[in-house]
Amino acid sequence: MRDDDIANTMRALGHPVRLNILRILATQQRGECCCADVTEELTLAQSTVSQHIKVLLDAGLIERKPRGTRNCYIVQHDRLAALGTAFTGLVVGLGPAAAPQREAEQA
Amino acid sequence: MRDDDIANTMRALGHPVRLNILRILATQQRGECCCADVTEELTLAQSTVSQHIKVLLDAGLIERKPRGTRNCYIVQHDRLAALGTAFTGLVVGLGPAAAPQREAEQA
DNA sequence: TACTTTGATCGGTGAATTACGATGGAAAAT
DNA sequence: ATTTTCCATCGTAATTCACCGATCAAAGTA
Numbered sequence: 001m002r003d004d005d006i007a008n009t010m011r012a013l014g015h016p017v018r019l020n021i022l023r024i025l026a027t028q029q030r031g032e033c034c035c036a037d038v039t040e041e042l043t044l045a046q047s048t049v050s051q052h053i054k055v056l057l058d059a060g061l062i063e064r065k066p067r068g069t070r071n072c073y074i075v076q077h078d079r080l081a082a083l084g085t086a087f088t089g090l091v092v093g094l095g096p097a098a099a100p101q102r103e104a105e106q107a
Numbered sequence: 108m109r110d111d112d113i114a115n116t117m118r119a120l121g122h123p124v125r126l127n128i129l130r131i132l133a134t135q136q137r138g139e140c141c142c143a144d145v146t147e148e149l150t151l152a153q154s155t156v157s158q159h160i161k162v163l164l165d166a167g168l169i170e171r172k173p174r175g176t177r178n179c180y181i182v183q184h185d186r187l188a189a190l191g192t193a194f195t196g197l198v199v200g201l202g203p204a205a206a207p208q209r210e211a212e213q214a
Numbered sequence: 215t216a217c218t219t220t221g222a223t224c225g226g227t228g229a230a231t232t233a234c235g236a237t238g239g240a241a242a243a244t
Numbered sequence: 245a246t247t248t249t250c251c252a253t254c255g256t257a258a259t260t261c262a263c264c265g266a267t268c269a270a271a272g273t274a
Contacts, residue, residue: 003123011121015262016110019197026201035221048263050222069271070220080198087194091187093130122232142251155233157252162231176241177250218273224266231260237253244247 001086009083012059017042018052025062026075034070108193116190119166124149125159132169133182141177 012018024041025033039049053073056062060079065072119125131148132140146156160180163169167186172179 003126007121007123007126010117014114014118014121016114017262019110019114022201023197036219039221044262045264046221047223047265051262054222066271068220069218071222075201077198077201080201084194084198087191090126090130091184091191093133124232143249146251152234153251154235154253158232161252173241175250176243176248178252216274219271221269223268226264228263229261231258233258234256236255239252240250242247242249244245 001082006083006086006090009059009061009079009086012055012061013083015052015055017044018056021049021052021056022061022075025073032065032067032072033074034067034072036070038073108189113190113193113197116166116168116186116193119162119168120190122159122162124151125163128156128159128163129168129182132180139172139174139179140181141174141179143177145180 013022020042021038024038028037035046035050035053038053039046042049053062057064057073061076062073063076065074120129127149128145131145135144142153142157142160145160146153149156160169164171164180168183169180170183172181
């Protein structure tokens with residue numbers, strides 16, 4: 001993962017609403033979670049939510065899964081793990097301390 | 108660390124130039140590293156570099172240390188560690204897998 | 215064949231970001 | 245005291261972001 005990628009993914013996570021969306025997606029994942037579900041938990045317009053979702057999508061942090069008339073989204077844990085790894089590498093490279101370290105992922 | 112903080116810090120890291128600055132700061136840290144040093148490694152204007160530094164500063168990722176006529180900057184490893192922890196917590200909260208995990212820091 | 219639901223996408227607006235050169239002020243050197 | 249060095253900050257232009265309402269296509273339902 002090179003700097004541009006890391007920066008991109010970081011930026012995708014660099015908005016509270018998107019962190020929230022990720023969380024909503026994760027917690028409701030048992031039942032599959034579509035755009036409408038997310039929207040109704042966030043006081044934002046559907047188009048805005050859709051746009052945030054697109055950002056997460058482009059960053060590879062979630063995946064679209066068409067389900068009949070609706071689109072469900074699932075968190076890409078391996079992508080998150082990859083970022084964790086990259087971050088670790090970065091921080092390790094940065095010096096004496098503070099190296100988060102991932103340790104497990106994708107089924 | 109709440110969502111806003113995480114998002115802010117992530118956004119600060121969400122630019123390749125800033126990742127670079129962080130790295131430059133870290134590697135040259137033996138000698139202390141000031142704005143001019145950074146600037147001459149990046150094909151960017153001094154004012155632009157200064158601005159990027161300010162972003163990192165505001166995010167608490169680096170610290171300013173006045174050294175006579177110049178300002179030196181040092182990476183705040185504990186802050187990086189804090190972000191690592193927060194990220195870990197987030198990812199853990201997000202589900203089944205992929206939990207980066209930090210394990211050491213500040214002298 | 216309508217009609218509805220879902221959600222991506224378009225167009226627009228205002229705010230923020232990124233970049234630059236120029237200014238100004240503080241400390242060091244002369 | 246004057247000059248030089250360093251760099252934060254200001255002003256500005258171009259770009260991107262965050263948000264909205266409106267629209268349109270696809271798939272399901274009547």
